[in-house]
Amino acid sequence: MHLNRIFAFSLLAGTLGALASFTTAPKSTRTYRADLAVAPAAFDHSSYDRLLKKYVNEKGQVNYKGLKANQKEFNQYLQLLSKNPPTASWSKPEQMAYWINAYNAYTIRLILDHYPVQSIKDIGSKIQIPLVTTPWASKFFTIGGNNMSLDEIEHGTLRKKYNDPRIHFALVCASVSCPRLRNEAYTAAQLDRQLDDQGRDFLNNPSKNKVGKSEAQLSKYFDWYKSDWTENGQSVASWVNRYSTTKMDPNAKVTYLDYNWNLNGQ
Template sequence: MLKLLLTVVLTGALGAAGRPAPAPTAPTAPRRAAAPAFDHSAYDRLLKKYVDAKGLVNYKAWKADQQGLNQYLARLSQNPPAATWPQAEQIAYWINAYNAYTIRLILDHYPLRSIKDIGSKIQIPLVNTPWAAEFFSIGGRKMSLDYIEHTVLRKQFDDPRIHFALVCASLSCPRLRPEAYTAARLSPQLDAQGRDFLRDPAKNKVGKTSAQLSRYFDWYKADWSQNGQSVASWVNRYAATPMSPDARISYLDYNWQLNEQ
């Protein structure tokens, strides 16, 4: 019996010794955040330098220091979004492009009192507004600000919050955010823009039974009313005082004065 027990033990030991030792498990590398499809950090630094907390722009100083903006716009022009980019990356790219090229347009014609004054200066047949002028190219295609807003952002992406982010260089438009939009923070940035816009009494005066709203809610009524939403539901999403669904709505006059410090 003892001989049999020793035989079993020795056989098991030899068998274990004969098997190759399992390979050591390599440590798992920490997961890195995906690199952005396009780096807007250079534009971010320019906004922090020339735009204050109220969204007002120091165009005079920026006019004297345009190299950084020119370099950023050159990179935008050469790197259009691909269909494979995440949607948030594409939206952030186009919002930044719209606002940066608006700044480019103002600097090209500065000093001026209003962006609307540029229309009479653009010597292009059938173009009488600065938004329709094809004064830049992206990916080899001539484009206008209207193209970015209406053909790209409004048509391709189902998010009316873009209206809180696109800046027409005027006091009644949403403030120019003193930072670039990024995919990683896009949704909270757009929500912050909505709160800022709806809680600014110079742009919207919201009460329970009546509201004087920005013309944005009239001009883009179809956008605010899609997917079962309404102007009232969007206003109440961000306003400090909620308005009733049957509140009387009127619209404020639009101030086209330049958003200048």
């Protein structure tokens, strides 16, 4: 019995010692194990994709009235956007897809907040915030805890960080002369194809661009954002010819179409 008690005591002491050793393991060991955690998946835009398929037709016209009557899923998607901004670990396509979808989704939110309206520009007169004169400058939503505006997404993030003029084919300001709002969400895996497809759609739509060999009537996008199209030795003509089925001469006469700010839907 005496020997059994000694053995039991020794076994208990050894167990306690092992536990003490585990609980006082160096922090670097625990940190190392934490570092093995799997990185979260890319942002899921599938709920937004379903909404676009339901409320946007092939021409990019939005059923604002229908969406306003059934906003629950749309608001849930906006909450996901708000709480999960891109991080440095995201790839460039993941980040760009996020910000393009965010711009378009919050533009829709802005229209719904003031619906019915004839034009997004009508909203500017309703904004009662000092120094805010356009709907694009209004900080009416938050991302990552920061109050943000549509201008900040377009000019402070997409144009500033990613240097890809094709974003102008994808950002939709809820107006007739804007590019077509795709009835699908932008995704990292499809982004390059989607942006090129938007370019072809925009440049070959005679209501938005009229391209001829010696003369072209282009969207004001090519005037407003001329510095984007002419970076890195490129030209407006080279971007037009990249997507237009009719090719314009480099020295073709260029004028700009009047911009139709009427709402892209009803």
